[in-house]
Amino acid sequence: MLHHVEINVTDLNKTKEFWGWFLSELNYEVYQKWDSGISWKFKKTYIVFVQTEERFIKAGYHRSQVGLNHLAFYADSRDQVDRMTEKLKERNIPILYQDRHPFAGGVDHYAVFFEGPDRMKVELVAPE
Incomplete structure (x- = not known):
């Protein structure tokens, strides 16, 4: 853990x-x-x-550079992923990989990927 x-x-x-x-x-x-x-x-x-x-802000963050790429959280269900997706849209939070949503992680990976305020990728994954 x-x-x-x-x-x-x-x-x-x-x-x-x-x-x-x-x-x-x-x-x-x-x-x-x-x-x-x-x-x-x-x-x-x-x-x-x-x-x-x-003094360190200028260097910035990007998930493709060395360091943390993203955080992934478990959802309770696919329904929770769907509800959260709607809430993200209502808040104008950038949803990533929209052309493949909700299977951007693969055909067996039901999730929503989005960006936080510092452009860190966040993922909410439904159980299999």
Whole structure:
């Protein structure tokens, strides 16, 4: 089991808005808060977001560079993937691979892929 993941972000307020609603949909709860960060926890695993220092923001992030490519979460069902897809569209959150959605990961992989505020790819996967 994964203990935690910590991600540096360019805009903590945008991060809280984006990840707050998404993670709450997956039953994560706010775990820790401080001036430059926040974490959400589900069972024993938590995800931490920390405001990047101004001097490091210029370098930027891209999922194709060395480092984290994306985070993938389990959905409860295909229906949850579909409901979340509609909520993402309502929030104008970029959905990736729309031409192959919801099977962008393959014929046996029902999921929605989308981008967070720092263009990190996020995936919500239905059980097989």
